[in-house]
Amino acid sequence: MRILLVEDDPSLGATVQSWLQLDGYAVDWVQRGDSAATALQTHSYDCVLLDRGLPGASGDQLLSGLRAARDVVPVLIITARDTLADRIEGLDLGADDYLVKPFDLEEMSARIRAAIRRHGLHADNLLKHGNIELDSAAKRVTLGGAPIELTAREFAVLHALMLRRRQIVTRAQIEETLYGWGDEVESNAIEVHIHHLRKKLGAASIVTLRGLGYRLKEEHA
Structure with a gap:
């Protein structure tokens, strides 16, 4: 899953980005409102963490623009504006949640998960392929009913493979899921993750199509 972090405080931004990356998200971090607008126009995000006071364009302007365009991406405001009136204003602008600085990082993660779940109510959070089941909300995978521990x-x-389980998934599509802007990606990183998945799910569970990408083994095979 991919998150857009819009925060102009360098220390807080770096801390939140690192935390979310450890939580398994790809994180694009920008420090200006106009940069965030460009990112939102050119990429698809599962959630946006948005400061209200930003150079270039305010967080309020960005949020109002998103909702006016009927973009329903989950938005969590992260701000030092802590009065009841501020909270009401932020939620009325269209925010899904409101976190006041300083906030607990574990609570932030829980609120992100909750916001994504709410927006996924009409999606299939439980993906099945053969004897593999993946619960995207609970971040749980089972093989033949037995839990499998994954990084x-x-x-x-x-998750990327199961979302497109009848299609070929390219290396670029997987990298888009895993890494944010500026992340250093080792040349064999995807192959390493695929190798580890095969060890845990079965050597034939993922098929490599050289020069094209990867797909899950056909269910009837």
Whole structure:
């Protein structure tokens, strides 16, 4: 899953970005409102963390623009504006949640998960392929009913494959899921994640189509 972090405080931004990456998200971090507008026009995000006071364009302007365009991406405001009137104003602008600085990082993660779940009510959070089941809300995978322990990035790779389980998933599509702007991606990183998934799910569980990408093994095979 991919998150847009819009925060102009360098220290807080770096801390939140690192935390969310450890939580398994790809994170694009921008420090200006106009940069955020460009990112939102050119990429698809599962959630936006948005400060209200930003250079270039305010968080309020960005949020109002998103909702006016009927963009329903989950938005969590992160701000130092802590009065009841501020909270009401932010929620009325269209925010899904409101976090006041300083906030607990574990609580932030829980609120992100809750917002994404709410927006996924009409989506299929439980994906099945053969004897593999993946619960995207609970971040849980089972094989033949038995739980399988995956790292955050292994889970993200498997999720990408199961979302497109009847299609070929390219290396670029997987990298888009795993990594944010500026992340250093080792040349064999995707192959390593695929290798680990095969060890846990079965050697034949993922098929490599050289020069094209990857797909899950056909269910009837």
